[in-house]
Amino acid sequence: MNFPKIVIVIQARTGSSRLPGKVLLPLCGKALLIRMVERVERSYFKPIVVVATTEKSEDDEIVDLCKKENKLFFRGSENDLLDRHYKAGLYFGADIISKIPSDCPLIDTNIIDKVISFYLTNNNKYDYVSNLHPPTFPDGNDVEVMHMSVLKIAYENALAPYEREHTTPYIWDNPDIFRIGNYRWETGKDFSLTHRFTIDYLEDYEFIKRVYEYLYPMKPNFGLNDILKLLEKKPELAEINKKYLGVNWYRHHIDSLKTINLNQTKIT
Numbered sequence: 001m002n003f004p005k006i007v008i009v010i011q012a013r014t015g016s017s018r019l020p021g022k023v024l025l026p027l028c029g030k031a032l033l034i035r036m037v038e039r040v041e042r043s044y045f046k047p048i049v050v051v052a053t054t055e056k057s058e059d060d061e062i063v064d065l066c067k068k069e070n071k072l073f074f075r076g077s078e079n080d081l082l083d084r085h086y087k088a089g090l091y092f093g094a095d096i097i098s099k100i101p102s103d104c105p106l107i108d109t110n111i112i113d114k115v116i117s118f119y120l121t122n123n124n125k126y127d128y129v130s131n132l133h134p135p136t137f138p139d140g141n142d143v144e145v146m147h148m149s150v151l152k153i154a155y156e157n158a159l160a161p162y163e164r165e166h167t168t169p170y171i172w173d174n175p176d177i178f179r180i181g182n183y184r185w186e187t188g189k190d191f192s193l194t195h196r197f198t199i200d201y202l203e204d205y206e207f208i209k210r211v212y213e214y215l216y217p218m219k220p221n222f223g224l225n226d227i228l229k230l231l232e233k234k235p236e237l238a239e240i241n242k243k244y245l246g247v248n249w250y251r252h253h254i255d256s257l258k259t260i261n262l263n264q265t266k267i268t
Helices: 032-041 057-068 081-091 109-121 148-157 161-165 202-215 224-233 235-239
Strands: 006-011 048-054 072-076 096-099 128-130 144-147 180-182
Touching (some): 006 081, 032 109, 072 081, 081 148, 081 161, 096 109, 109 128, 109 144, 224 235
Parallel strands (some): 006 096, 128 180
Antiparallel strands (some): 128 144
């Protein structure tokens, strides 16, 4: 089957204010970023997977890592992530662009495929599809998909700093302009605020590291169900980063975002 050219952009930098260099931290013998890229590359749709980093010299280390591991990369604006994603899509000739942040090293490849499939099946119905509006999967399984022409509109029209920094708010926060689709977890459950698989703090890394140590050696392509079964057997793991459940970037822009409410973030 022939698919449109899908480019998945994984934004990454070393300058995280809360956990500097988090994408370079080790997970079972390789950098966290590389472990995540490996997971994304397993997609059924055989996408072009690109690490999009900044032009700052401190991110040369990410470029060197990508070269060493034979991973594609692109360098662009530090703070204008919309610019970085759009230009990466142009550079690699994308028809479809998917945004997955580098703080999702436990992302399930099956979830990526389900969201992309939902978009492709409904591309005459939706301009933009994600599993985030509203979210239902555990935090850290973020997938957004759109045609390059949609990202182009956002690139040319988004003005607010947070719209540029976070790439897609102009799209999903304007349902009067764009047709917005959402893929919900088929179980009917909502673990978005009760399970934290993302990395932003040291405790998040400790949790993710432990999960990898338990699951990766026996099953490198472990998925969401494997993690949930592990947590049933070892509930103490979930206690490691429990205090950050529900904490996400929305909390800084709750007065500006039109389609996000206080029930979707934790104010700290």
